[in-house]
Amino acid sequence: MKSLAELSAIRDRMKGQVGSRSHDLTGTKIVVGMATCGIAAGARPVLNAFVELTAASGKTDVTVSQTGCIGICQYEPVVEVLEPGKEKVTYVKMTADKAKRVFDEHIVGGKVVTEYTIGSNAK
Amino acid sequence: MRQLSENILDITMNSVRAGASLISVILTEDPPMLTITIADNGCGMTAEFLEKVVDPFCTTRTTRKVGLGIPFFKMEAEQTGGSFSIESTPNVGTTVTASFDQSSIDALPLGDMPETVMTLISSGPDRDFLFLHARPQEEIRLDTRELRGQLGDLPLDTPEVLLWVRDYLREQYGENDPDRSVPNQS
Ligand SMILES: Nc1ncnc2c1ncn2[C@@H]1O[C@H](COP(=O)(O)OP(=O)(O)OP(=O)(O)O)[C@@H](O)[C@H]1O
Ligand SMILES: [Mg+2]
Numbered sequence: 001m002k003s004l005a006e007l008s009a010i011r012d013r014m015k016g017q018v019g020s021r022s023h024d025l026t027g028t029k030i031v032v033g034m035a036t037c038g039i040a041a042g043a044r045p046v047l048n049a050f051v052e053l054t055a056a057s058g059k060t061d062v063t064v065s066q067t068g069c070i071g072i073c074q075y076e077p078v079v080e081v082l083e084p085g086k087e088k089v090t091y092v093k094m095t096a097d098k099a100k101r102v103f104d105e106h107i108v109g110g111k112v113v114t115e116y117t118i119g120s121n122a123k
Numbered sequence: 124m125r126q127l128s129e130n131i132l133d134i135t136m137n138s139v140r141a142g143a144s145l146i147s148v149i150l151t152e153d154p155p156m157l158t159i160t161i162a163d164n165g166c167g168m169t170a171e172f173l174e175k176v177v178d179p180f181c182t183t184r185t186t187r188k189v190g191l192g193i194p195f196f197k198m199e200a201e202q203t204g205g206s207f208s209i210e211s212t213p214n215v216g217t218t219v220t221a222s223f224d225q226s227s228i229d230a231l232p233l234g235d236m237p238e239t240v241m242t243l244i245s246s247g248p249d250r251d252f253l254f255l256h257a258r259p260q261e262e263i264r265l266d267t268r269e270l271r272g273q274l275g276d277l278p279l280d281t282p283e284v285l286l287w288v289r290d291y292l293r294e295q296y297g298e299n300d301p302d303r304s305v306p307n308q309s
Contacts, residue, residue: 001294002287002290002291002294004269004270004273005273006287007270007273007274007284007287008273008274010274010277010281010283010284010287011273011274011275011277013283014277014281014283015277034132034136034242034246035133035136035184035192036133036190036191036192036195037191039124039129039132039133039136040124040129040133044129044132044235044238044239044242045238047242047245048238048241048242048289051241051245051282051285051286052282052286054282055282055283055285055286064245064282065245065246065247065280066242066245066246068136068140068184068186069184069186070186071186
């Protein structure tokens with residue numbers, strides 16, 4: 001059975017790590033579009049996948065957050081990756097499987113998955 | 124949407140965008156009816172605006188000319204033979220209530236509520252959610268205010284905490300068997 005006490009254990013475990021996650025810092029931000037258009041296209045499992053991948057990686061400089069409609073509804077689910085000092089990368093028509101590749105190759109590996117970006121998908 | 128839980132996520136995201144600090148999402152089952160109540164203490168709407176809000180051309184967003192969430196939710200409830208209502212007071216908050224006849228052929232499956240609650244909490248660390256699902260045999264409940272004592276200064280939207288919330292709810296829904304994938308997924 002899961003208990004509230006497990007949360008204290010999570011807190012203690014996170015405390016022991018260098019550079020705790022916070023929102024106002026220098027790390028990588030993964031932002032998932034979560035308006036009606038995004039949700040209807042399947043944004044929820046994409047966000048879920050990024051949360052799982054981030055927790056599993058132990059990377060404390062990565063945050064997962066969400067935004068509303070950015071006006072490109074036909075490309076939803078849309079995910080933006082923001083890294084300090086780099087240009088924003090916009091991934092389109094995302095799925096949980098594509099999220100895994102983006103996480104491994106871009107977030108961890110530092111190499112943009114060009115074929116999923118808006119530039120490669122624009123009609 | 125393929126799941127009612129995705130509709131619930133969408134309507135509750137309106138409360139998030141309205142700047143609410145406390146949002147309750149309450150599901151009450153009285154078979155075959157399922158009533159969903161989403162209440163927030165956000166910015167609210169004037170009576171005049173509220174009248175237009177069920178019209179799919181009403182939005183305060185600037186990125187797109189039409190708002191779809193509320194008209195969609197209303198239509199889906201009414202298609203099952205259920206009902207929809209919305210009440211709002213400026214600077215006080217908004218309550219959306221919709222009932223669905225789950226025996227209707229037009230009814231969507233509820234789907235993955237744990238993932239919806241997790242997604243809502245990931246919208247920011249300072250907002251609280253009360254989630255209640257009163258089922259015929261048991262009550263599933265999560266109140267983020269009760270988690271904060273355990274978390275200390277660890278933010279509520281930390282990925283490890285979000286996964287704990289999801290798995291805690293999955294367990295209450297009886298989905299804790301690791302060999303079983305989450306049901307109702309399309
Ligand atoms: N809980 C709420 N509190 C305050 N205002 C709200 C609330 N819910 C809806 N509104 C207002 O009603 C408008 C219409 O909402 P609706 O969900 O239909 O569309 P939207 O959120 O603008 O766009 P979409 O849902 O299609 O992404 C919103 O833009 C907002 O101004
Ligand atoms: Mg909306």
